[in-house]
Amino acid sequence: MLMNVNRFFNWLSANLVKTTIGIIILIITITIFVHARYNSSEGMIFWDVKSYYSYLPATFIYKDLSFGFMDEGGFGKWIWPFETITGKKGIRATMGLSVMYSPFFFLGHLIALVTPFEANGYSKPYHFTLAFSAMVYLWLALLLLARVLRRFYADKVVAFTLFAVVIGTNLFFYTTREATMSHSFLFSLFALFLWLTIRFYEKPSIKRILLAGAVAGFITLVRPTNIIVLLVFFLWGISSFKDFRERFLFFIRRYYWVLLMAGAFILVWVPQFIYWYHISGKIFYFTYGEAGGRFFFNNPQIYNILLSYKKGWLVYTPLMIFALVGLFMLPRRQPGQFLPLFLFKLLNIYILASWWSWWFGGGFGLRAFVESYAFLALPFAAFVDFGFRQKKIFRYGIVFVLAVLILFNQFQTRQYNNNAIHWWWMNKEAYWETFLKLRPTERFWIVVTLPDYEAARQGIYRELKSPQALEWERRNMEWFTWRQPIPEDRIILWLTQKFENDSIYSQMMTPADFEKHGPDTAEVAKAKAWELYHEKGYEFWDKEMALEMIIEEVSKKTNLMNSIEKKAMENNLSVDSQLVLDALWLFRHERK
Template sequence: MKRTMGAHPCKGAPLSGLAGLGFVVACIWVAFNVRRWNNREVLQWDTDGYYLYLPATIIHHDLFGVSFLDGIAPNGFQGGYRFGQGAYLVPGTGRYCDKYTMGTAVFELPFFLMAHTWCLITDRDAADGYSPPYHLAVAFSSAIWAWLGLLALRRFLLRHVTDALCAIVLLVIGLGTNLFFYASYAQGMAHPVLFFLCALLIERTSAWYERPTMGRAMLIGACIGMATLVRPTCALFALIPLCWSMGRNTRHRLATHGSCHRIAGPLAAIATAVLCVLPQLFYWKAASGQYLFYSYGTETFDLTRPHVLEALFGFRKGWFVYTPAALVALSGLIVLWRSDTSTGAAQDYVRMCLLFLIPFVYLTFSWETWWYGGGFGSRVMIDVLPLLAWPLAALVQRVSQGGAWFRTGSGLLLVGCITLNLFQQWQYQRGIIHYEAMTFERWCQVFGRSTSIGLPAFP
């Protein structure tokens, strides 16, 4: 199953490269068919809040007053959605604070600057941060970061599996999960960015344990710090390199390197992570008077009542209901563990996945709005999809060694997962699947339907 190790694992691997390219082309094709930017529909609700930092700082120089929003016309969504609804007045300071952290805006910045330059040069659209080119820029940013995440995942996988197997895994993750939905239709959310950061963190952590260098350690810290800046609960990403180090094989490999690397590397990673989150702390201090400020008001976690079973198996937003490929991939953890009879590297990886996923899932679905509002499927689990790539590869590898009927049936199962995922996303776009209030009864009513005509009215 393992490829010959080399400095550049992606060399001589055209199939997986084409799989990644096919994903981003499909995302762009869907985006251009829908063209949500024409009606300024990309920046709404959460996406608007993530993005607000950019026009407020770069164009209007009004980060804490956001009075410029009064001059931005509503985009017509649901009868006149007003931009900037994520910003609220902080009592005591008289300044506005964005509810959302600035990490997603940082990753949208290059695309924002291109859109702003275009508006200034052509003078065809208002250079106010909210005309269609800016929506287009945000839409493209989601597709590109999701694609870069697949490329990072490809680099990791090619250290362990063949090119063809890697291509299959990338296609299943890219098209068989709701990553595709948030990279091609509901763009501007944090999840494609977090998918990229998680994939890069896995790849760099694996590389660091093979050969620790200061640069790799700092990039690990940057991934953790930026993930925290995007979504504070993703500070849990720090568990990935930490839990990986608990494995016997990983500890043995690390022991062969000097103690300088074992000490200086983690310190460099921690310092880099802290540097990444400092801008948010300074922003909170300026807006609220506190370096650590809880910006979500009365919204909170209830750690005594997690909704794990509902979030995984329920029909409202169940991860395994709307992304069945995730359940298939998760079962690959067992196969990956059993397939490791020599080095122990795969067992170290499985152990890390379990030690990370258990607290991540528990905390994520302890949020009072555990379904996370409108959207397709369990969108928060997109953030950690890269963890399932190697287990899925192990499962596909095992299937390929079976009989013809077993291989055919398993192949049809994967194709069915991809087809169901894409079809249900299509249903969601047309309002057949409700954005946040699905039930088992309603799911049965709409299953396989291409139109809502003839369906009972939604309660």
């Protein structure tokens, strides 16, 4: 018996990394079946996925990339085309993800053909196979990433790193609950690109640089801003000016290799260029620009994208703090990795923080960073290796903190699934209202705030109150009467609402006010309310608010309005003017 136990532990030690990957895949598989999103009405083709995926059924089932088949009806739920400058219907997203979905699309299509389900690209079999697509790519990515990490670290470090990066971050969410979003797929492509980069410098060849170029092209086909992965390729292994000079001369001597790499990169894009030309008459077509999408490179939201309660990366994925710490350990531990990874992450943060919607719509945490975890696994492993080498008490302490953060990510994932973390309405007050609570409280829906999308498209970032908050305030305003002096805090609340909802007042909020009081519209409105209140004084605003309340009250009573209309005719006044006069009379004679 003891011998068998020893054999098991020896086997486990020898296969620790493979076993860890197996456990990760098992956890993900179980989670996918538990959530069973593929059985929901929306299934796996939701939000942005409708655009990513629509190339496949349009091409292989309906053979109509102009989407004329939509006129037959029944597709409005599944396809989000837009009208191009030529009047044709088109898809905003590039086709990279459709290529990655394709094996699972064809499998789903085959199942649909041999079962009673409709082979229309959107029935249950397609959703079911798509649900496991990200997991398959992740499995392959972990095998590659393990090979990368094992070049530098012991198996126990590699195993812990892989487990933490998947289970301890929002990569887990984007491989399970929202598996068809782009992020897990891109993580896999990043891992492949990293592997190809390392292999190229171990033994340079035309074949390897062609593969690296093609994968880089494909990464940008999925998300064009990820073109900065090329920094990692060209700067890999450079830790000094001498290294840089040698690398520069290396590629100068082999300039045709770089041209071949560029050719492979562009070749991947050719189908996209053809499609864009078909729908717009242009080879290069910025489809998101027509929807108001743009970058504000002079106003990057660095703090917000990293630390804000709304969608801050390190707030909702705190484990990655240690990847950033590990990044600054690289100059001593793995000097050739620091420059490419540091510059990549720096530019990655800057570019994403400059996008008009820096929170990237709905999602768990800052989802646009997920793909970079394949690169950040290296500095995270450096930190883990550092921790494992410490004395026992410090080693256990570091492992404990990391383990807690892995569990915390799982807890926050459950919170998100239960709406205790909202997909884009979060703020500091809302975060702490549901902190360590699995479900949202009633107050949570009152304190959450909505991003002002129209302002964001102009590079102005402010928040709006939720419908629940506005309804609560409306009810709250009814708890007192105009017949008594109105409390100061009610007047401030009333004025604040004016600044938020009345165009006359909101025009008084200038960019300087937002610079002074911050991006939160509610805070600026409240500050302006106090400013105006002090300018006119209590008596003035008490009277103004009371008159508005009287007018609103009288307007709801038909008999009183009939009387006011009659008096207005007799006095040759407008109904509104007579209403104000009557309100003034009531205020003077019935105010206690």
